Amino acid sequence: MITFTGPRVESAFRAPRRARMLFRFVLLLLAAGPAAAAPPETAAAAETVAHSAVVVMYHRFGERKFPATNITLEQFEAHIDILKSGRYTVLPLPEIVEKLRKGESLPERTVGISIDDAYRSTFTEAWPRLKKAGLAFTVFVSTDHIDRKLVNMMTWDQIRTLVKDGVTIGHHTASHLHMADQNAARNGRDIEQASKRFKEELGFVPKIFAYPYGEASLATIRLIKAAGFAVAFGQHSGAIDRTADFHYLPRFAMNETYGTAARFKLAVDAIALPVTDITPEDPMIGKINPPAVGFTVAAPIKNLQRLSCYSSHAGRAAVTQLGARRIEVRIDKAFPPGRTRLNCTLPGADGRWHWFGRQFYLPRKG
Numbered sequence: 001m002i003t004f005t006g007p008r009v010e011s012a013f014r015a016p017r018r019a020r021m022l023f024r025f026v027l028l029l030l031a032a033g034p035a036a037a038a039p040p041e042t043a044a045a046a047e048t049v050a051h052s053a054v055v056v057m058y059h060r061f062g063e064r065k066f067p068a069t070n071i072t073l074e075q076f077e078a079h080i081d082i083l084k085s086g087r088y089t090v091l092p093l094p095e096i097v098e099k100l101r102k103g104e105s106l107p108e109r110t111v112g113i114s115i116d117d118a119y120r121s122t123f124t125e126a127w128p129r130l131k132k133a134g135l136a137f138t139v140f141v142s143t144d145h146i147d148r149k150l151v152n153m154m155t156w157d158q159i160r161t162l163v164k165d166g167v168t169i170g171h172h173t174a175s176h177l178h179m180a181d182q183n184a185a186r187n188g189r190d191i192e193q194a195s196k197r198f199k200e201e202l203g204f205v206p207k208i209f210a211y212p213y214g215e216a217s218l219a220t221i222r223l224i225k226a227a228g229f230a231v232a233f234g235q236h237s238g239a240i241d242r243t244a245d246f247h248y249l250p251r252f253a254m255n256e257t258y259g260t261a262a263r264f265k266l267a268v269d270a271i272a273l274p275v276t277d278i279t280p281e282d283p284m285i286g287k288i289n290p291p292a293v294g295f296t297v298a299a300p301i302k303n304l305q306r307l308s309c310y311s312s313h314a315g316r317a318a319v320t321q322l323g324a325r326r327i328e329v330r331i332d333k334a335f336p337p338g339r340t341r342l343n344c345t346l347p348g349a350d351g352r353w354h355w356f357g358r359q360f361y362l363p364r365k366g
Contacts, residue, residue, distance in 0.1 A: 049349075050105040052241045052272040053096045055112040055233065056264075057251040061125035063152075067256040073125060075259040080133050082265055083111060092136040092168050093208060097231045097249075100242045111268050113137035114233065114251060116172060116210060118146060118154040127162065140170035140210040140233075143197040156201045163202060171198070171206040171229065180217040180284055180361045187223055209233070211248075215339060215361045217284035221247050236341050238357030241272035243298050248283070250357045271348050273356040274298040285335050285362040293317075293329040293342060293358070300324070301346065301354065309344040311335075317342070337364040 059069035061076055071079075083090055089107035096112050099105075113130070115122050118141045130137050139162060145153050163169060173179070174194035179187050195205045207230045211220070214235025224232045224247055231246050238250030252267035275295040285291060297304060307327060309317040314333040321327055329342070339361055346354040 049108060049271055051100060051103070052239050053091075053100065053106055053110040053112060054239045054268050054270050055093065055096070055114055055249065055251040056267060057233075057235060057253045058113075058115045058126065059117055059255075060119050061121040063119070063121055064256075070256055071254050071259045072256060075254075075256070075261075075264075076126070077129065078261045079254070079259075079264050080129060080135065082261065082268065083135060084133055088268060090135045093138045093170075093231070094168060096240075097208075097246060100240065100244075101246065103242060109268065114140065114170070114210070116140045117142060117176070118159065120152050120154055120158075123154050123158045123162070127165075127167070131165065136166070136168070138168040138170050138208065140172035140208075141198075141206075142172040142174060142176040142212070143194040143201075144174045145176065147197065160202065168208065169198075169202065169206050170208040170210055171195070172210050173212055176212045178213060178215055179211060179220045180215045181363055184219060184223055187220060188227075191223075191227055207231075211235075213339065214251075214359055216248055216359075217361065218282035219284075221245075234359055236357040236359035237267070237343055238355050239270040239272040241274050243274040243276055244272070245278075266353070269352045270355040271352050273301070273344065273346060273354040275356055278358070283358065283360050285340075285360050289334045289362065290314075290331045291335075291360070293331070295327055295356070297325040297327065304346065307344060307346045309342060312339075312341040319344075335360055335362050337362050 058071055060066055061071055062073040063070045064072070082088070088109045088111050090111050090113060093112045093114060096106065096110060113135060115126060115137060118139055122139055139159070141159065146156055146159070149155070159169065171191070171194060174190045174197065177187070177190055198205045207228065209224055209229040209232040211232060211234055216234060221232070229247070231249065233249045233251050235253055236250045237252050240249050252270075254264065274297065276298045277296040279294045280291045304325065305321060307319060309319050309329045311317055311331050313336055314331050318330040319327060320330070327344070329344070339359055342358045342360070344356045348354050
């Protein structure tokens, strides 16, 4: 049984007060100094660092009416200051993915920036600050929201301005639907409608995709692959490396609760935990609830016995190591309807954390 306690589970949106207090307590421990330091990495783990990146995700900027999806401007500017400190390299998402797929090394502490939904504050608040800082970013657009010409959304003209400035535009469906709840025909029509509008308005169809709400199933992942998307992102925490599923990549979500400078630094300092043979393969919860979760660590990382896992609905999970690298995670409480996140962390060098995350989805009845 593995007993070390790592960073607590987190949510991209609201979390219970008790969970927030525990998370803040862990942040204090991590900032305490020598006690947070970890033993040296093996050569294999050092190679993992060279093939690892973190992607962060935002929605709104300076829109305090929506704290669950908003980041304050003060928080956002603190994030930019951290990224410009000289320790980090911000690259466009397509470049990060291409280098990982080719097995090329990335600069240490490589970070990608993504923004979902194309709210107007992306154009009025985020873009000017990111442009001034010289930081690349991607905006994932749901086309129906733009076509409705809502006052809080960007316009096609504004999106074209971003394209001319070198900003990557990503596909986010037409209607921002719950894809895991829909059949292939419904999802296919929605994607085709969005692709048609992208072609009409921008002259191209994005090849990079983000699942609305981060919700996916094995069926939707296969559909996205078949549709020709080069890469797709969810909304679960974790760092990425070349062992990752490039059609369901993690992103650290930022909002007012989880947007402190300490939490941001914890996220962008994360290192991938290279894993294979993930079970269950399907992130959609079926008849077996709770599922028996497991994965194999793909590199001989030191001190694997210190790995800890937490679920967003049940807290700390029982973790068993089988042989040298097989990890089995057992959660004794059934997953609730909707989204459930699992985070597994392992201390690495320089106070950094290897981080593997997974999001599961149980359909809501009715």
